[in-house]
Amino acid sequence: MSYLNRDISPTLFIIGCGTPTPTPERFGSCLVLNIRNEYLMFDCGPATTHKLAKSGLKTTDINHLFFTHHHYDHNADYPCFLLCRWDHEKEGIPLLKVYGPSQTEQITQKLIGPDGAFADDWRARVEHPASQQVYAARGGKIPRPKPTFDVRDIEAGEHFKIGTAVVSVSQATHLQPILKSLAYRVDWEGQSIVITGDTGKTDEIKAFSRRAQTLVVNIWDFQENMTKAMTSGFCGTLDAALLAKESEAKRLIVTHQTPGLCKPGAREKAVSDMADIFKGEIIFGEELMVIHLN
Numbered sequence: 001m002s003y004l005n006r007d008i009s010p011t012l013f014i015i016g017c018g019t020p021t022p023t024p025e026r027f028g029s030c031l032v033l034n035i036r037n038e039y040l041m042f043d044c045g046p047a048t049t050h051k052l053a054k055s056g057l058k059t060t061d062i063n064h065l066f067f068t069h070h071h072y073d074h075n076a077d078y079p080c081f082l083l084c085r086w087d088h089e090k091e092g093i094p095l096l097k098v099y100g101p102s103q104t105e106q107i108t109q110k111l112i113g114p115d116g117a118f119a120d121d122w123r124a125r126v127e128h129p130a131s132q133q134v135y136a137a138r139g140g141k142i143p144r145p146k147p148t149f150d151v152r153d154i155e156a157g158e159h160f161k162i163g164t165a166v167v168s169v170s171q172a173t174h175l176q177p178i179l180k181s182l183a184y185r186v187d188w189e190g191q192s193i194v195i196t197g198d199t200g201k202t203d204e205i206k207a208f209s210r211r212a213q214t215l216v217v218n219i220w221d222f223q224e225n226m227t228k229a230m231t232s233g234f235c236g237t238l239d240a241a242l243l244a245k246e247s248e249a250k251r252l253i254v255t256h257q258t259p260g261l262c263k264p265g266a267r268e269k270a271v272s273d274m275a276d277i278f279k280g281e282i283i284f285g286e287e288l289m290v291i292h293l294n
């Protein structure tokens with residue numbers, strides 16, 4: 001069952017809420033924001049496609065995908081998501097638009113372009129008679145179109161209008177210059193959400209997050225476990241709380257927690273530490289959580 005076509009309030013689905021270390025409860029990053037039946041996905045970490053299904057979402061519900069950066073815990077399920085969405089496309093499903101920092105176009109080509117690692121997958125589905133029969137049996141028309149997506153490398157400062165929402169892009173400070181990293185802000189009908197991705201607590205991100213109703217911060221660990229080198233490119237618990245306080249956000253959601261931070265007792269301490277600084281609502285993110293943003 002899909003959430004599509006239901007009249008639901010603006011909603012955030014936490015699909016992936018972990019780090020590069022898999023645990024039974026969490027692995028990698030992915031968020032889906034639903035605003036008036038426009039589904040915007042942010043990152044596509046490990047097992048995203050499967051976790052979308054667990055959340056009641058279909059790949060074809062998602063028409064816009066934004067990458068924060070290209071670490072594998074944020075993009076490893078990308079080929080699976082692209083091929084699955086293409087494989088289940090029907091007439092009337094819009095072209096998927098993909099946006100991300102430089103490397104996004106190149107990675108896409110290397111995965112599913114004509115010489116990409118997965119080209120023989122889709123070529124077999126397009127050209128082999130057995131696959132054509134399966135495709136025709138479920139209503140597809142032969143010749144079957146090959147996978148096509150609208151993929152763009154984008155930069156900080158750009159804006160995108162999607163339905164009633166405007167998506168703005170800022171630079172995030174993570175592991176430059178090797179990996180460019182972006183943060184996103186979505187404003188609609190007087191509401192707003194900022195998705196920081198992996199970043200240190202910078203003045204740029206603070207200004208970008210100004211008065212956001214919801215601030216989603218990827219954190220790493222307790223502040224006392226963060227070294228100086230780490231905090232230049234990641235937030236600890238107190239960095240996230242300070243960012244929420246100083247930007248005057250209303251609600252803080254923390255995601256991307258290390259396994260140690262999620263142990264019973266540790267998570268309560270993390271929330272308590274953050275609540276000493278930030279007096280708004282604090283949500284300790286969990287995979288498959290559905291948060292109504294009104």
Ligand SMILES: [Zn+2]
Pocket residue numbers: 069071174198
């Ligand atoms: Zn990262």
